[in-house]
Amino acid sequence: xxxxxxxxxxxxxxxxxxxxxxxxxxxxxxxxxxxxxxxxxxxxxxxxxxxxxxxxxxxxxxxxxxxxxxxxxxxxxxxxxxxxxxxxxxxxxxxxxxxxxxxxxxxxxxxxxxxxxxxxxxxxxxxxxxxxxxxxxxxxxxxxxxxxxxxxxxxxxxxxxxxxxxxxxxxxxxxxxxxxxxxxxxxxxxxxxxxxxxxxxxxxxxxxxxxxxxxxxxxxxxxxxxxxxxxxxxxxxxxxxxxxxxxxxxxxxxxxxxxxxxxxxxxxxxxxxxxxxxxxxxxxxxxxxxxxxxxxxxxxxxxxxxxxxxxxxxxxxxxxxxxxxxxxxxxxxxxxxxxxxxxxxxxxxxxxxxxxxxxxxxxxxxxxxxxxxxxxxxxxxxxxxxxxxxxxxxxxxxx
Amino acid sequence: xxxxxxxxxxxxxxxxxxxxxxxxxxxxxxxxxxxxxxxxxxxxxxxxxxxxxxxxxxxxxxxxxxxxxxxxxxxxxxxxxxxxxxxxxxxxxxxxxxxxxxxxxxxxxxxxxxxxxxxxxxxxxxxxxxxxxxxxxxxxxxxxxxxxxxxxxxxxxxxxxxxxxxxxxxxxxxxxxxxxxxxxxxx
Numbered sequence: 001x002x003x004x005x006x007x008x009x010x011x012x013x014x015x016x017x018x019x020x021x022x023x024x025x026x027x028x029x030x031x032x033x034x035x036x037x038x039x040x041x042x043x044x045x046x047x048x049x050x051x052x053x054x055x056x057x058x059x060x061x062x063x064x065x066x067x068x069x070x071x072x073x074x075x076x077x078x079x080x081x082x083x084x085x086x087x088x089x090x091x092x093x094x095x096x097x098x099x100x101x102x103x104x105x106x107x108x109x110x111x112x113x114x115x116x117x118x119x120x121x122x123x124x125x126x127x128x129x130x131x132x133x134x135x136x137x138x139x140x141x142x143x144x145x146x147x148x149x150x151x152x153x154x155x156x157x158x159x160x161x162x163x164x165x166x167x168x169x170x171x172x173x174x175x176x177x178x179x180x181x182x183x184x185x186x187x188x189x190x191x192x193x194x195x196x197x198x199x200x201x202x203x204x205x206x207x208x209x210x211x212x213x214x215x216x217x218x219x220x221x222x223x224x225x226x227x228x229x230x231x232x233x234x235x236x237x238x239x240x241x242x243x244x245x246x247x248x249x250x251x252x253x254x255x256x257x258x259x260x261x262x263x264x265x266x267x268x269x270x271x272x273x274x275x276x277x278x279x280x281x282x283x284x285x286x287x288x289x290x291x292x293x294x295x296x297x298x299x300x301x302x303x304x305x306x307x308x309x310x311x312x313x314x315x316x317x318x319x320x321x322x323x324x325x326x327x328x329x330x331x332x333x334x335x336x337x338x339x340x341x342x343x344x345x346x347x348x349x350x351x352x353x354x355x356x357x358x359x360x361x362x363x364x365x366x367x368x369x370x371x372x373x374x375x376x377x378x379x380x381x382x383x384x385x386x387x388x389x390x391x392x393x394x395x396x397x398x399x
Numbered sequence: 400x401x402x403x404x405x406x407x408x409x410x411x412x413x414x415x416x417x418x419x420x421x422x423x424x425x426x427x428x429x430x431x432x433x434x435x436x437x438x439x440x441x442x443x444x445x446x447x448x449x450x451x452x453x454x455x456x457x458x459x460x461x462x463x464x465x466x467x468x469x470x471x472x473x474x475x476x477x478x479x480x481x482x483x484x485x486x487x488x489x490x491x492x493x494x495x496x497x498x499x500x501x502x503x504x505x506x507x508x509x510x511x512x513x514x515x516x517x518x519x520x521x522x523x524x525x526x527x528x529x530x531x532x533x534x535x536x537x538x539x540x541x542x543x544x545x546x547x548x549x550x551x552x553x554x555x556x557x558x559x560x561x562x563x564x565x566x567x568x569x570x571x572x573x574x575x576x577x578x579x580x581x582x583x584x585x586x
Contacts, residue, residue: 175508
């Protein structure tokens with residue numbers, strides 16, 4: 001019994017006849033797919049990593065009493081003076097805004113330590129709420145110990161630099177000489193690269209009590225809902241009496257504009273790579289059609305219709321593109337770490353965490369894009385093949 | 400972490416009024432001899448380096464003091480764990496390693512005033528590492544005719560800091576002997 005010719009088998013066999021050319025074409029498409037998928041993965045991964053970093057910064061907005069130094073360094077520059085207080089009821093007012101996800105109250109106090117240096121110096125203590133502060137500063141990790149055991153505990157958590165300077169470990173004591181208060185070191189933090197490294201954290205309630213500042217805070221840290229408009233919230237917070245608002249929104253905006261520039265550059269490269277791959281596909285298939293001019297003529301003289309020939313050539317293109325797409329996805333997965341390193345070298349700022357997030361959804365999207373490119377690229381060569389006239393083609397081979 | 404003079408220009412002149420200049424050297428046990436040297440230093444101290452911050456890679460800052468072209472002495476400070484925080488104990492030494500002066504650059508204590516009093520520091524003048532070999536830094540006991548036994552604690556309530564100061568001086572002298580004096584006082 002005669003076997004019916006299968007168009008797909010013929011197409012696959014045709015590709016195998018010129019192995020090197022087909023392999024190079026697949027490689028070209030693969031590289032384009034790799035660039036495309038890595039770009040899509042970068043687009044997703046970078047933003048996720050950046051959001052995570054911004055979340056790790058803790059609060060994005062800080063509300064402090066107007067004129068109050070909100071960083072220990074500024075407080076030191078002012079000689080420990082200039083502290084302004086807000087009533088704790090401000091927390092209730094802040095929480096009324098739907099954009100606010102979490103808040104944490106803080107109280108900063110500075111004391112003159114006559115034994116610091118030769119002529120004395122200032123020591124600053126930051127009172128924090130152990131129930132809310134650690135959750136907002138999730139990047140703070142402990143080298144030793146942990147957070148306070150109680151909101152009233154006479155305990156301290158030292159930033160890395162503070163602990164190193166004072167040579168303190170968990171269980172050691174520190175002394176607030178001015179008030180003659182002994183504090184036990186409950187934890188020592190690892191280096192974070194932030195101002196927290198030089199900070200001495202103590203329980204808020206204890207600090208309020210010992211310094212006679214019950215019901216008062218110097219600042220409130222606010223974590224804003226990710227979907228919320230930080231600038232709009234800032235404007236609303238300015239309606240609170242006698243407060244200043246310090247926001248990280250501008251930092252995020254600056255970073256995002258840097259990223260957008262980088263994205264445009266990478267997208268341009270990806271488009272060029274895809275264009276080159278398309279031309280490669282057209283060239284390969286067209287050469288194949290021209291080389292098989294007589295063969296196509298014979299197939300048509302045996303009864304194949306123009307659509308059959310079109311389909312055969314188009315199938316070849318699709319096979320090449322699917323193989324190339326597969327190779328590209330393989331490259332992306334295997335080389336994602338290397339791509340990550342490369343991007344980190346190229347970009348002016350990169351957040352922590354994975355920058356290229358490749359997943360199955362993006363892989364399918366890449367295959368779809370490559371397939372569309374293949375189908376478009378294959379139209380012209382397939383059309384040329386379908387238009388071959390059998391007698392003319394058989395004759396032309398002998399000439 | 401290392402221990403630098405707060406204001407080297409001013410402090411060197413104060414400790415060596417006849418000086419005209421100084422040179423700063425940075426050395427660490429890790430760099431000079433690694434774990435083997437650390438063991439030797441610990442053996443001379445009679446105690447191991449403790450805690451998270453007394454490590455072999457601490458860069459020690461040593462000042463060589465000059466009068467014209469002549470070397471006239473050394474200044475070296477060390478960090479030492481005290482009761483309420485890190486102490487910084489500085490020694491000014493002559494070329495033989497004898498203490499010319501002693502002072503706390505940093506000290507947190509309710510009794511800091513007594514310990515910082517010049518009369519306390521004067522008790523160290525003229526002593527050298529040989530005297531401190533008779534002092535056990537872990538038990539605070541002295542053996543033989545160690546002149547260290549004559550050093551009186553002006554603040555008995557601050558015994559921890561007093562002992563820490565003596566340990567710091569012995570450690571300081573050992574490091575100077577190792578890095579600057581060519582082990583003149585090796586036991």
